[in-house]
Amino acid sequence: MAFSEQAQKAYLGFQQAFGDTEGVRVFFAPGRVNLIGEHTDYNGGHVFPCAISFGIYAAVRKRADRKLRFLSANFPQVGIAESSLDELVPSADGKWINYPMGVIWAFERAGEILHRPEVGSLKLNEGMDISIYGDIPSGAGLSSSAAMEVLIGTILRELYGFSMLSNQDLALIGQYSENEFNGMKCGIMDQFASAMGKEGCAIFLDTNTMVYEYAPIDMKGMKLMITNTKKKHQLVDSEYNLRRQQCAEAIRQLQTVCPDKKALGEFSIEEFEAVKNVITDPVVLKRAKHAVYENQRTIEAVAALKVGDLVRFGKLMNESHVSLRDDYETSCEEADILAEEAWKMPGVLGSRITGGGFGGCTVSIVREETVPEFIEKIGAIYLEKVGHDADFYELEISGGPRELVP
Numbered sequence: 546m547a548f549s550e551q552a553q554k555a556y557l558g559f560q561q562a563f564g565d566t567e568g569v570r571v572f573f574a575p576g577r578v579n580l581i582g583e584h585t586d587y588n589g590g591h592v593f594p595c596a597i598s599f600g601i602y603a604a605v606r607k608r609a610d611r612k613l614r615f616l617s618a619n620f621p622q623v624g625i626a627e628s629s630l631d632e633l634v635p636s637a638d639g640k641w642i643n644y645p646m647g648v649i650w651a652f653e654r655a656g657e658i659l660h661r662p663e664v665g666s667l668k669l670n671e672g673m674d675i676s677i678y679g680d681i682p683s684g685a686g687l688s689s690s691a692a693m694e695v696l697i698g699t700i701l702r703e704l705y706g707f708s709m710l711s712n713q714d715l716a717l718i719g720q721y722s723e724n725e726f727n728g729m730k731c732g733i734m735d736q737f738a739s740a741m742g743k744e745g746c747a748i749f750l751d752t753n754t755m756v757y758e759y760a761p762i763d764m765k766g767m768k769l770m771i772t773n774t775k776k777k778h779q780l781v782d783s784e785y786n787l788r789r790q791q792c793a794e795a796i797r798q799l800q801t802v803c804p805d806k807k808a809l810g811e812f813s814i815e816e817f818e819a820v821k822n823v824i825t826d827p828v829v830l831k832r833a834k835h836a837v838y839e840n841q842r843t844i845e846a847v848a849a850l851k852v853g854d855l856v857r858f859g860k861l862m863n864e865s866h867v868s869l870r871d872d873y874e875t876s877c878e879e880a881d882i883l884a885e886e887a888w889k890m891p892g893v894l895g896s897r898i899t900g901g902g903f904g905g906c907t908v909s910i911v912r913e914e915t916v917p918e919f920i921e922k923i924g925a926i927y928l929e930k931v932g933h934d935a936d937f938y939e940l941e942i943s944g945g946p947r948e949l950v951p
């Protein structure tokens with residue numbers, strides 16, 4: 546038996562960088578695609594993501610001293626980056642190692658993050674050498690950052706004996722590290738989807754209560770396709786953080802008439818429509834409308850899926866895209882072209898931008914027999930309109946993080 550090609554890249558990278566592979570262990574954590582429920586996770590709403598077969602691989606070994614050495618085959622120009630357990634501060638030039646460093650830093654606050662004082666501070670006494678290879682297109686809205694955080698969390702738990710942590714805990718610690726160490730105020734969806742992934746299932750998560758349910762994805766002759774605009778999301782951190790502020794402002798104003806509501810996800814459409822005019826700024830109102838309607842769409846979409854109504858599910862995906870394009874304004878021209886051209890094809894049940902936005906990927910439901918036509922037609926139109934090609938992948942739903950053995 547041998548490692549997969551991807552795992553082997555991490556493993557060989559380790560050998561080349563650090564000399565030998567005695568005692569090295571190999572781990573994987575998946576990226577995710579969100580089927581519906583966008584920008585609802587930090588609004589106390591529902592999301593419906595699944596873990597995907599693209600992810601990040603790491604070959605790793607503990608050291609006897611407090612040094613940390615990092616290598617990523619995806620960032621060869623950085624080479625081996627060295628740090629130590631005594632230097633857990635984000636570096637200003639935003640190097641990729643801020644992600645693993647952030648998770649090690651957040652482990653020291655685990656008890657506080659998880660509201661479980663008995664967990665306390667999970668400090669490492671020895672450093673490690675780690676070699677990374679990822680096959681998730683980075684910055685494509687498929688959450689390579691969350692995959693990295695969940696991967697590092699899994700490694701710390703398995704190598705340093707922090708067996709009190711569940712996968713859900715790893716998601717919360719990963720989110721905290723991205724929020725506080727990397728300054729990206731993401732919700733819980735990405736880390737949750739990576740950490741809790743289950744083969745063949747999407748995860749219906751209520752981010753208000755953290756109650757979740759696995760929904761088997763039975764596509765009945767359809768395929769889920771991911772199309773990458775290959776436009777890296779830009780300004781995403783600042784725009785994302787701005788959307789969060791706008792939603793916080795909306796809920797603050799709504800609370801003047803609905804003091805019991807804590808989040809936009811708690812409003813039904815009727816409740817929201819009855820009081821929405823207390824929101825004074827029209828832009829803030831549009832943002833709030835998206836958050837409320839998108840949450841209700843997600844609940845309805847999962848109900849439709851449960852009764853096998855993929856046509857309805859697809860329509861709701863389309864509505865989600867329109868809302869992200871017009872009200873939340875997190876789409877981009879490239880993703881609009883992909884989605885809008887897909888809607889014109891009879892074999893497509895639904896298509897929408899997925900992930901944080903401003904670039905990245907769309908996800909579409911396509912009749913199996915029309916997949917080649919979908920790729921050819923959409924690909925040609927995209928190339929003509931945008932000037933570079935798009936990438937197409939068939940979605941494979943994966944399980945969560947795991948150790949790999951050859």
Ligand code: ADP
Pocket residue numbers: 601617618619620640641642644677678679680682683684685686687688689690691693900
């Ligand atoms: P995404 O939508 O993929 O999560 P982000 O901008 O949130 O995009 O995260 C991308 C960042 O995560 C990269 O710039 C890099 O710092 C880190 N990252 C992702 N994949 C890898 C990898 N394979 N090796 C090293 N760092 C990675």
Ligand code: MG
Pocket residue numbers: 688689690691
């Ligand atoms: Mg990310």
